[in-house]
Amino acid sequence: MTTTAERSSLNSSSVLLPYYLGIIAGLVVIHAVIAFSGSAITVLSALLLAALALAAGIYLWMRRHDIARIRFGSLVAHVALFVPVVASYSLHAAVFGMRDPAGAADILLGSPWFGAVFLTTGLWGLGLMLHLVASIAQRGWEDRR
Numbered sequence: 001m002t003t004t005a006e007r008s009s010l011n012s013s014s015v016l017l018p019y020y021l022g023i024i025a026g027l028v029v030i031h032a033v034i035a036f037s038g039s040a041i042t043v044l045s046a047l048l049l050a051a052l053a054l055a056a057g058i059y060l061w062m063r064r065h066d067i068a069r070i071r072f073g074s075l076v077a078h079v080a081l082f083v084p085v086v087a088s089y090s091l092h093a094a095v096f097g098m099r100d101p102a103g104a105a106d107i108l109l110g111s112p113w114f115g116a117v118f119l120t121t122g123l124w125g126l127g128l129m130l131h132l133v134a135s136i137a138q139r140g141w142e143d144r145r
Contacts, residue, residue, distance in 0.1 A: 010066055010069060010070070011070070012070050012073065012076065015063055015066045015067060015070060015073070016067070016070070016073070016076055016077060016080060019056070019059050019060070019063075019077065019080060020080045020084075022055070022056075022059070023052065023056060023080065023081055023084055023085075024084055026048070026051075026052040026055070027052070027084055027085065027088045029048065030045055030048045030049055030052065030088075031088055031092055033045045033048060034092060035092075039092070039096045040111075040112075041111070041112035041113060041116055046112075049085075056081055060077055071140040072135055072140040074131075074135065075131055075132060075135040075140070078128060078131050079128070082124055082125075082128050085120070086120060086121050086124070086125075089113075089116045089117055089120065090117055090121070093108055093113050093116070093117045096108075096113070
């Protein structure tokens with residue numbers, strides 16, 4: 001049973017902000033690795049992204065009860081992962097494309113960047129839209145109280 005003191009200290013800043021900042025830190029490392037490899041998505045950068053996803057999943061699993069008590073907590077956690085991952089890969093690809101506009105289409109469509117930018121955004125975006133509908137239908141609460 002949650003006490004009043006525990007409930008008052010439970011908020012999105014204490015639960016979701018460390019999660020979000022960890023994601024940002026992980027993405028900085030991943031994009032540094034990509035930049036140092038000539039803007040190529042390598043096995044190492046893919047493994048680092050998988051490690052970030054695993055770490056995010058573990059954090060969410062460990063804090064699932066707290067997140068369920070924050071209105072739209074699960075949705076915010078989903079968005080907090082989706083937005084920086086998709087935005088960082090899209091911005092990296094845009095910078096990459098601006099360096100070689102003539103060859104950008106060939107590089108982005110015929111390499112792992114296609115999956116990182118287009119497939120991830122599209123497929124994960126569909127999942128996020130479904131999560132949004134479900135969260136609204138539940139009025140933001142997963143823990144039905």
